[in-house]
Amino acid sequence: MNDMHGILFAYSAGSRLQQLVEHRTTSSLPFAGRYRLIDFMLSNMVNSGIPDIGVIMHENYQSLLDHLGSGKDWDLSRKHGGLKLLPPFAYTGNGRQGGYRGKLEALSGVYSYLEKIRQEYVVLANGDMAVNLPLEKVLKAHLDHCADITAVCTRRTRGTPAESTYFSLLPDGRITDTACGHYQEGSFESLDVYILSKSLLLNLVDYCSGHNQYSFEQDVMQRMRESLLLYGYEWDGYAARFQCIADYYTKSMELLDPRIRQELFCRDRNIRTRDYSNPSTYYGPDSSCQNSLISDGCLIEGRAENSILFRSVVIEPGATVTNCVLMQGTRVQSGAVMKYVIADKRVTVHSGRVLIGHETYPLAISKGSVI
Amino acid sequence: MNDMHGILFAYSAGSRLQQLVEHRTTSSLPFAGRYRLIDFMLSNMVNSGIPDIGVIMHENYQSLLDHLGSGKDWDLSRKHGGLKLLPPFAYTGNGRQGGYRGKLEALSGVYSYLEKIRQEYVVLANGDMAVNLPLEKVLKAHLDHCADITAVCTRRTRGTPAESTYFSLLPDGRITDTACGHYQEGSFESLDVYILSKSLLLNLVDYCSGHNQYSFEQDVMQRMRESLLLYGYEWDGYAARFQCIADYYTKSMELLDPRIRQELFCRDRNIRTRDYSNPSTYYGPDSSCQNSLISDGCLIEGRAENSILFRSVVIEPGATVTNCVLMQGTRVQSGAVMKYVIADKRVTVHSGRVLIGHETYPLAISKGSVI
Amino acid sequence: MKKECIAMLLAGGQGSRLYVLTKHMAKPAIPFGGKYRIIDFPLSNCVNSGIDTVGVLTQYRPLELNSYIGNGQSWDLDRISGGVHILPPYVREGSAGTWYKGTANAIYQNMDFIEQYNPEYVLILSGDHVYKMDYSEMLDAHKKQEAACTISVLEVPREEASRFGIMNVNEEDLIYEFEEKPKAPKSNLASMGIYIFTWSKLREYLIADEANARSKNDFGADVIPAMLGAGERMLAFRFSGYWKDVGTIESLWDANMDMLSRNTLNLLDQSWPIYARSPTRPPHYTGNEAIIHHSIITQGCEIEGTVENSVLFHSVTVETGAEVRYSILMPGVTVEAGAVVEYAIVAEGSRIGAGARVGAPPGDTAPEDWGVAVVGGGAVKPGRVIPPKVMVDRKGKEVVR
Amino acid sequence: MKKECIAMLLAGGQGSRLYVLTKHMAKPAIPFGGKYRIIDFPLSNCVNSGIDTVGVLTQYRPLELNSYIGNGQSWDLDRISGGVHILPPYVREGSAGTWYKGTANAIYQNMDFIEQYNPEYVLILSGDHVYKMDYSEMLDAHKKQEAACTISVLEVPREEASRFGIMNVNEEDLIYEFEEKPKAPKSNLASMGIYIFTWSKLREYLIADEANARSKNDFGADVIPAMLGAGERMLAFRFSGYWKDVGTIESLWDANMDMLSRNTLNLLDQSWPIYARSPTRPPHYTGNEAIIHHSIITQGCEIEGTVENSVLFHSVTVETGAEVRYSILMPGVTVEAGAVVEYAIVAEGSRIGAGARVGAPPGDTAPEDWGVAVVGGGAVKPGRVIPPKVMVDRKGKEVVR
Secondary structure (H helix, E strand, O other): OOOEEEEEEOOOOOHHHHHHHOOOOHHHOEEOOOEEHHHHHHHHHHHOOOOEEEEEOOOOOHHHHHHHOOOHHHOOOOOOOOEEEEOOOOOOHHHOOOOOOOHHHHHHHOHHHHHOOOOOEEEEEEOOOEEOOOHHHHHHHHHHOOOOEEEEEEOOOOOOHHHOEEEEEOOOOEEEEEEEOOOOOOOEEEEEEEEEEHHHHHHHHHHHHHOOOOOHHHHHHHOOOOOOOEEEEEOOOOEEOOOOHHHHHHHHHHOOOHHHHHHHOOHHHOOOOOOOOOOOEEEOOOOEEEOEEEOOOOEEOOEEEOOEEOOOOEEOOOOEEEOOEEOOOOEEOOOOEEEOEEEOOOOEEOOOOEEEOEOOEOEEEOOOOEO | OOOEEEEEEOOOOOHHHHHHHOOOOHHHOEEOOOEEHHHHHHHHHHHOOOOEEEEEOOOOOHHHHHHHOOOHHHOOOOOOOOEEEEOOOOOOHHHOOOOOOOHHHHHHHOHHHHHOOOOOEEEEEEOOOEEOOOHHHHHHHHHHOOOOEEEEEEOOOOOOHHHOEEEEEOOOOEEEEEEEOOOOOOOEEEEEEEEEEHHHHHHHHHHHHHOOOOOHHHHHHHOOOOOOOEEEEEOOOOEEOOOOHHHHHHHHHHOOOHHHHHHHOOHHHOOOOOOOOOOOEEEOOOOEEEOEEEOOOOEEOOEEEOOEEOOOOEEOOOOEEEOOEEOOOOEEOOOOEEEOEEEOOOOEEOOOOEEEOEOOEOEEEOOOOEO | OOOOEEEEEEOOOOOHHHHHHHOOOOHHHOEEOOOEEOOHHHHHHHHHOOOOEEEEEOOOOHHHHHHHHOOOHHHOOOOOOOEEEEEOOOOOOOOOEOOOOOHHHHHHHOHHHHHOOOOOEEEEEEOOEEEOOOHHHHHHHHHHOOOOEEEEEEEOOHHHHHHOEEEEEOOOOEEEEEEEOOOOOOOOEEEEEEEEEEHHHHHHHHHHHHHOOOOOOOHHHHHHHHHHHOOOOEEEEEEOOOEEEOOOHHHHHHHHHHOOOOOOOOOOOOOOOOOOOOOOOOOEEEOOOOEEEOEEEOOOOEEOOEEEOOEEOOOOEEOOOOEEEOOEEOOOOEEOOOOEEEOEEEOOOOEEOOOOEEOOOHHHOOHHHOOOEEEOOOEEOOOOEEOOOOEEOOOOOEEOO | OOOOEEEEEEOOOOOHHHHHHHOOOOHHHOEEOOOEEOOHHHHHHHHHOOOOEEEEEOOOOHHHHHHHHOOOHHHOOOOOOOEEEEEOOOOOOOOOEOOOOOHHHHHHHOHHHHHOOOOOEEEEEEOOEEEOOOHHHHHHHHHHOOOOEEEEEEEOOHHHHHHOEEEEEOOOOEEEEEEEOOOOOOOOEEEEEEEEEEHHHHHHHHHHHHHOOOOOOOHHHHHHHHHHHOOOOEEEEEEOOOEEEOOOHHHHHHHHHHOOOOOOOOOOOOOOOOOOOOOOOOOEEEOOOOEEEOEEEOOOOEEOOEEEOOEEOOOOEEOOOOEEEOOEEOOOOEEOOOOEEEOEEEOOOOEEOOOOEEOOOHHHOOHHHOOOEEEOOOEEOOOOEEOOOOEEOOOOOEEOO
């Protein structure tokens, strides 16, 4: 029996994602035509047999609450265990407003929940990465190494160095140093996924909270590197992070590559999401649609190319959509032209309007806008 | 088919309940040995066939979130509809901190939810009253009168006048006037339960929000009494409200009267609550227990009299508990004596300690205290 | 546990006129309309009508339906009180169990189940039809008329009326006569096989019907005539809207093609969602050379070829150069490069080999030899030709209609 | 849908040695220990052991178990993938269904269900025992030893060993011999009727067993001996802890009395909750004259009289002056004023009339005439005396053991 518990950090909103995180955290950002980012790590946990998962939230989490609901869609609705949403409970904010300063502060905000964890090991992960990660293999490596903490990391760099953490690894995988915000040749980028035992976790949270330390990376991985046995688990598969709008756009377009879809959506490790009971997508007699990813419930009577269409997008006859990401409910009226645009939910573009961004600077349109 | 939608207001905490609402709203106050106050109105709605219920929360709702969970225990866990928790979504607080100023402001905070209501009628009710109310009968009266709004009210006064609303009724039930905070001979006290159509509700919320009006009682029931057809529905059964600690104590003790239990817990309209899978209560060989209401999972080896014991209370041999309300997990060690005490969850009273309040001024002990 | 009205869904039909398609599953489990199975329609209608207790009477291949329905979560029928329950024939102590003798016998055998809910009314449904209907309106009419039985009816063209069970009614729509496939129909109100009974009445007639050795224990043939004969108050409830029986290869193909038309069933109506259980797959992908016209495509598909006038279920692959026209491709079908599928139904998981040809347009064949081609599963070898009207089973063997 | 290990729970037992108590329900549905039914123990053990897929094989009174288990929510077994499924005997196309021939035949008949989950291991459980056990530890042992079958065993007192199926094992606890009720037992390791099989092995032996016309199709009598005979690797897994068979009136009474003792089953342990489905009733009430000693009392009870050394289920009423001693009162029982119930089991919903007397302490009767009295339901008339060892059914008629 799998003996892991999952903790997802879903409290932060990447400020450079601007309009896209105006009303949500990065974890609830729509991605890949029908998912929210949190679906990926949540599904990874379910697929790895993790029975109980806590999601740490802080502000702006209404969208997440609505998406996750009772956890049924991930088969996590239980009386005992299953999915638990963890708004800041005992957390008094040390007199500060705003989100948690770091993972340790977030964990200390839900300390009473952590104490009740029934499993021996805990996976800590961020809710805002698109990846299909076999966590049971990470646990196996953790046990094989008799490690105190195992951190998932990658040789390929993915994020902006200033916002990422890097590990120096010995050939056997042992982590010798942790650098925050600074990439050095040969170091591994952290995917912010950690496995450790429940008891160590409680000790660390306790200790760090008593010393006003809040950053797992700096105050544990870096500061305690001598006293703890830290190992890296190398992941060389696909993983996408989202630190700014251009990131979001690039990663979305990558999905048009079948190999990347294969890596992210492999059938035996399905990514689950909320089910909206949409019917199939209808293509009209004169529609044209190439190299695009299209969700259910759309009505395509115009042209789409190199685009990602979320559910219930309508492209009227004569409208043209190229290199766009159109979220749920976008309506493109006849004759409108859109290129290099990211439209958030329920945007309407009236007949004949022309919206053109640039590949390196896609035009992002806020939720509900009418143009 | 029943065509009602339920809206529960669970955002307020009665300040005179002091310690008892330190970490929760009045709606999640434990009552009657195993329930939270919100269980009563929630069960009334379920028992009246209401399929979809929204619970409006604002602050301090972690305890409520935890209690309600996915709504499974009330058979309200659905993909579509069912129980929805409504933290302040679009609500920006008009630049103010703190809770909603009134029901209309609360409703306007969840306006987008209200728009999606599938039923024709809406019941508005507070989550902090203990009552077993057949709402389908209130709807029937509402329809029979072709009323715009039907308000449930009672001839028996129950609350403190300063914190209650009173209606003047014609003999046919029509409401001619509404007084807030002032009781006049012959007027009916409002139980804060209203039925109206969805369309009227949306209009009222829209109008009042545009005019910075927030009180349903003053700005609708009172101010619009000429333009709307308002009816009272008289309820002469049991109903308990909780405005201060003494109220809470008195209402708890009333439950020792079998007729009141019968009214509140009638079998064909069961009050549901969260199931904790506790075993039965065990009575030791030398225990003694009279005129008390005792929940499952207790261990009674000492003496209890005229008391309400929540689940998992332990009374050790030689301990004496009289006229007390002991919430979940209270542990009374051997030889301790307690009289007229309200102990919140997980209080421990060490051996030999003596705690005595007075009937009119019961001693309230905060959650988790060790004495 | 008392419920005002519960539904009993007759899902035991073997669907033998669907041949290879129902060889491995019961008819109500047949995929339909891109995302659904036939049983999704009555189940969703129940939930949307506020009926939260449904007994599904199965007998043929119950395991498939059982695992499709699961705990009912997909239809919001996972309830503590009520919900959806699969009811296979019950083997009583000391006696051998048998398949249900007829529709009425199926309900008779499950009287204990019904009695648990002590209902006032019982709604009888079948798993053979595609339609959207608010049963609560029918129930309201039943209650208002204080009927013993209310039968949902559809106006059919006069000339087709002799193919149906026809209700002859008075000006209040009360039924005074029922004729099964009359040669000279007096009305054009055809029974849709949807009944609401006052349970106390039905109970009485079911017991009498069971005691009658000559009865076929069927609602249409025995129970309804007996009630009419006894002078019970029987109401015809007029339904108008899309309603289609999908009991034959042709009608199944037809009904799927109807889903391409926007004025048949509106599946986008959020106030009456049709729920279905389907795995979460990523959005479908249309390749650089994809041509898609007048078709519905579902999650998980990968389309690199041509798809016209067709219905594609989830996870279908159409490779580059493959052509699919006027066809229904059920979940997981692969059409390899250069294969052509026209006027065909291809069952779940089939693989149409490169360059194979399944079906053909009507014009190319003599009308009497033409029909929809059917692949019942398995692999069609590259280059193989399956002519119109021909059916092959999972092993590629031709099956005679 | 692949699952490493699924459980099959044999719940078809008629429990005929429980007489009137099992007249209207299957043995696993018998109320036990104040809040539970017997089946709650294996079901809760499964969930707590991380086994989330359970097939419950019923045949006798399946409707009662079906409605008790519902969608599995009470045990956290309402899952999309897996969960709890009731499996009554399956009536196959064209043939009559029959009750399961034996325990092995019951599994054989449900091989299709098992294959859906493509499991590595299958855990076989029965619904006759009260115990707490972590099946995942047994599974770990099975995997570690690469056994074909692992049988859970209990050390019993040597002198009682000849009443059990005894496993003779080597130093590694591998079984070399199985003896059913041996006269001269070589070991004291008794089989608990809990098996883990490697599914591929079991499948093979079930097919062979079914083909063997002389087999009784029973695990203990046929399949286990066949596997031993063929030299399969069979492991004994030692269990220590509370374990009780509740197959007779006396053992049921005994086991309930055990629940009053704090060192038998710890039901307060939150890491191993025993789940149950019960209606939400208010806390129980103890009246002004209530005397309660060494007893367990459950929600919804109203106690005005005396209760000693007894187990009371939910919604039991003991009126003023009534006395209940050493008895088990199942849900909803009423003991009217002045009635005395001693050393008795009173079934769900019974009403013991004013001044009636049910059972008596052992001392007052000749030992051979003494036994637990049983009321099977219905009303016991005021003043009636039901002597020890006597059973009455719902109609008040005496039933012979």
